[in-house]
Amino acid sequence: MSVTNNYFAVVDIETTGKGLGGNRITEICIVRMHGTEIVEKYTTLIDPECLIPDFITSLTGIDNEMVATAPVFQDVAEEVERMTRDCIFVAHNVNFDYNIIRNEFKRLGHEFKRKKLCTVRLSRELIPGMNSYSLGRLCNSLGIALNNRHRAEGDTDATVSLFQRLLETEDCEATFEKFLKGTNKEGTFPPHLDRSQFSQLPDAPGVYLFKNQAHKVIYVGKAINLRKRVLSHFYTKKSKSYLMCQEIHHIEHIPTGNELVALLQEADLIRHYYPKYNNAQKKPRRAYQILYYKNQLGIIQFAVGLVKSYDSAIVTHYNRSHAVEQLEELCAEFKLCPKYCSLKVQDDCSSHYKIKNCKGVCKKEEMVSLYNIRANQAIEALRASNANYVIKQPGRTQHENCFILVKDGEYQGYGFVDQNVGISSLAECEDYIDRKTTNYHTNQILRSYLDKHNGQEIIYETLQAS
Template identity: 70%
Template structure:
């Protein structure tokens, strides 16, 4: 059927929030059309059966008193079904309105399904070059009156005029047909983002950065294919992706050449910028170390403590139980005193439930110098458990290689170097690396990589390195 003969229903919905799921409707307006001809209009306030937040009232003007005598959704559901029957569902940012309405129908055990059409997508295709495709900015740009903004009827009336313009601009209906059939996924763009920014994204490994109108970073992600991963956010149906896409004005990216550095760079940037839509890596996690120092008796004392507690640390753990377990093993292997390894004991250190090998330094039955000699051996053994090495990775171009530097078991940073360069020791790598701070997440990233790939790309300090 010709796109000018199709039945359309242009819809705008006001809700108790701005999520795609979990919202309740407060108002709906539907304009039924055949082609560009208006046939009928339906409009009603809806009692959401929950309190309307103050910020929504400030935005829309709809408060709890206004909806107190309005019908609940179940009372108007039949009217909405009949009004939208046989119609293509049209809205500005259609996924939001459509999913809110579908969820309302699900609450009354009805499966609401209609073909969808988005005026944001159509506008990007038929009216390119607009700075912003939000309804307000778009209407200003093409001289469409928008009266009573953020009320269902006002926004619907403006969307109808926009839709009529779009219908007449697509003379053969090819664009409409493409979007109705859902064959143009790349059209699902954030309304404020210029298409050219997406077109410049590479199809390689790296980090992408979403920014809001004020260039503030709101999300940081990593990808094996930056362009493909960014696009996946744009047609995701989750509330988080929808809300985030409404705030994206700019996209930056950093090419890393490999996934491992992309993961490490992502973690570093999240810690630095604390983006609003990143959740997983924002919460700091404590790191623990096996510490050593000389106590007032001149005896080398071991303990497990937080990383920032002491300057003289040996090994870092991101799980306190693992640190305690390693210290217990150290105490047993080198016949150390449980008391001077900071384990709780009674007057007799042999009262420890597991460790029984103390040679009596705590009872002055062993010379402190002899005890400290074994303690030093224990410290050396810890260092030997954490070798220095690099992990070799592909570079950003065919002419370079990438390496991640690990010293004493601790992530130091990464760098890029000419692929034909010869490195004779890890100290030679120091001049090329970009220094980074290790944390729980970088530790987990390195551990996961080694668990997955083993030592196929690992080069230890004692070997000459040819990157």
């Protein structure tokens, strides 16, 4: 029997819009077809057994009062099962409707399993070249009536008309066969994404940006292999990834040549765009500095403070305990006074739980000038810990090198340089750097890299031409 001569159940539902797991049906319409012929229609409001959010009411017009006397899904489950029995389940963006209905049956302890066809993907294949494949814009382009938009019956009637047109297109038989194959993963591909955009992704390191219909960035990710990583989003069964895929209309990618720059670029773009579906790296983290000043007694005093614009700040940390720990080590090494290192002591610095080697400046037993000599030595030691270096990485092509610059212990940015260009100093390297802002996340990325690679590919102070 011809594939297009099957029984089809064209379905549309309205829901409470609370994600896949908590999404409940408020209205359903099913049109049963045999080939292009309409056999039967069923439509009803459904009590979702939870409150309908205001934004859903403003979209669909369905409010809590309208569904107060409607049947719950359990009351209509038998009819839904009958209307779709022995049918291919058809919907515009089929995974959404199908998964919501399947979850409703699962709540009742029943399995719901049907073959599926998506009119979005069928339309892309059989009616190429449309500006948009959303139901509203597609129907408008094709001259298909769409009345009572965002209500189950109105959207189902329009989908039926679209589906009838698809059934009458040339080559529809082979296309339907392809999409009905159980091994075909096309059904999980974002319905609004042009496949040519995915096809352009390279098997190389970089950053990718998912954008919605308005070209707003909704997710930023990094990858060692861009094509493979992006594809993994499309085939996951997690609710968050599924919902994100329903919003993806465009993909942009930025080649980086190496994973380290991909990580740094990802952190920078998340901070810039604050994307809807990125959870990590969005929360701002405080930065702390070890700073120094001369107090009223002329003694050089150290402290840990939040980053502002201190001229006397020496070292920046993104964890206060790390800053205090470094200050304690400095105090012990240079025999400084815990009191004048702001390390929570009473008048008697000997009360510090760990540091006991103060020479008595706090008791006027040591000259301030002698104490300040050691304090200045400590300052120089801190400054020396702020190394200047670059991390050399592969470039975006085999003829290119990449350099990540760290100056005075702070991440400055990265740049790509042709291998024929000779660079012999950090100053020359700076001319090729795309300047970036350091933050907690870039600090952690670089620290993790240094710990993992134990100094490999790191060049201090001077550079040899590559």
